[in-house]
Amino acid sequence: MNIDWSNLGFGYMQTEYRYVSNYKDGKWDDGELTKDSNVVLNESAGVLQYAQTCFEGMKAYRTEDGRVVCFRPDLNAQRMVESCKRLEMPVFPEDRFIDAVKQVVKKNIDFVPPYGSGATLYIRPYMFGTNPVMGVKPADEYQFRIFVSPVGPYFKGGIKPITLRVPDFDRAAPLGTGHVKAGLNYAMSLHAIVDAHNQGYNENMYLDSATRTKVEETGGANIIFVTKDNKVITPKSGTILPSITRRSLMYVAKHYLGLEAEEREIKIEEIGNFKECALCGTAAVLSPVGKVVDHGKITEFPSGMEKAGEITQKLYDTLTGIQMGRIEAPEGWIYEIEPVKAAV
Numbered sequence: 477m478n479i480d481w482s483n484l485g486f487g488y489m490q491t492e493y494r495y496v497s498n499y500k501d502g503k504w505d506d507g508e509l510t511k512d513s514n515v516v517l518n519e520s521a522g523v524l525q526y527a528q529t530c531f532e533g534m535k536a537y538r539t540e541d542g543r544v545v546c547f548r549p550d551l552n553a554q555r556m557v558e559s560c561k562r563l564e565m566p567v568f569p570e571d572r573f574i575d576a577v578k579q580v581v582k583k584n585i586d587f588v589p590p591y592g593s594g595a596t597l598y599i600r601p602y603m604f605g606t607n608p609v610m611g612v613k614p615a616d617e618y619q620f621r622i623f624v625s626p627v628g629p630y631f632k633g634g635i636k637p638i639t640l641r642v643p644d645f646d647r648a649a650p651l652g653t654g655h656v657k658a659g660l661n662y663a664m665s666l667h668a669i670v671d672a673h674n675q676g677y678n679e680n681m682y683l684d685s686a687t688r689t690k691v692e693e694t695g696g697a698n699i700i701f702v703t704k705d706n707k708v709i710t711p712k713s714g715t716i717l718p719s720i721t722r723r724s725l726m727y728v729a730k731h732y733l734g735l736e737a738e739e740r741e742i743k744i745e746e747i748g749n750f751k752e753c754a755l756c757g758t759a760a761v762l763s764p765v766g767k768v769v770d771h772g773k774i775t776e777f778p779s780g781m782e783k784a785g786e787i788t789q790k791l792y793d794t795l796t797g798i799q800m801g802r803i804e805a806p807e808g809w810i811y812e813i814e815p816v817k818a819a820v
């Protein structure tokens with residue numbers, strides 16, 4: 477394979493196989509792996525008219541001893557169930573989801589980046605309504621697919637701190653879809669992210685749309701803060717997407733680093749009291765935030781713009797250590813896809 481693993485960005489690269497299963501007449505077919513990367517749809521397919529689609533994102537890692545593993549795919553399977561229910565889509569069974577992930581990664585094993593390259597294999601499961609709809613109603617037929625793509629870091633410059641701004645846009649309504657992984661949440665965030673980039677910011681820090689006083693998350697990653705006495709805190713809200721990375725980091729903080737970790741409401745006006753801030757998600761991993769700009773008010777975290785804060789770095793090292801097999805994982809976190817050491 478002629479890929480420059482160390483210089484990969486976070487982008488789509490076509491790989492050899494993808495998994496496809498179709499839902500029709502109230503049931504899923506057996507599913508299969510195919511080399512066909514194109515989807516052909518009716519012009520009035522539910523996904524095209526009313527954005528009936530949801531997705532997941534996870535990664536496969538090459539471990540230090542040459543195995544290929546996947547991180548907590550059971551939680552992605554569970555979360556997709558919640559997304560499907562909220563969007564009136566049929567649930568893809570969790571055991572079949574995990575099995576399909578394993579099949580696709582195995583079939584594209586040469587695309588799993590080598591250990592130490594900084595790259596990983598991104599796994600994208602998704603589902604969408606396929607049959608024609610005209611009146612506003614759920615589709616009757618759906619497709620579930622998984623493709624994979626080798627990726628490098630989400631933010632260029634890797635672990636260099638980024639700057640967020642508090643935007644004049646909201647991400648999620650109180651009883652809306654912010655807590656599920658729906659494509660529509662991203663469609664409406666595109667303008668805000670383009671606008672942020674145009675103004676020189678890396679990402680948006682959204683506030684709760686009901687009161688616009690509490691920190692929620694960015695367009696595609698949750699947020700953690702570290703207090704001056706080394707407590708790891710993360711916003712509590714019903715409209716935040718429950719990040720598996722964030723839930724894992726809170727566990728790591730408590731059980732590996734011996735820190736206090738708490739989920740609570742965090743007011744935008746209190747962020748100046750914190751010493752570190754970072755974004756977390758499968759794509760972002762744990763990206764330090766050096767600065768937050770809220771209209772004229774600038775908060776610079778003591779960890780600065782040159783490197784990650786001390787606790788952020790420890791969390792990052794421990795989580796990635798678990799994912800790459802350098803540190804023993806809690807029971808049930810690591811799913812082995814290829815046990816044998818691949819020939820080099």
Ligand SMILES: *Cc1c(COP(=O)(O)O)cnc(C)c1O
Nearest residue numbers: 696697698717719720721757758
């Ligand atoms: C996917 C996603 C995350 C990160 O979730 P992980 O499970 O850690 O990858 C955070 N916020 C939003 C809005 C997301 O869509």
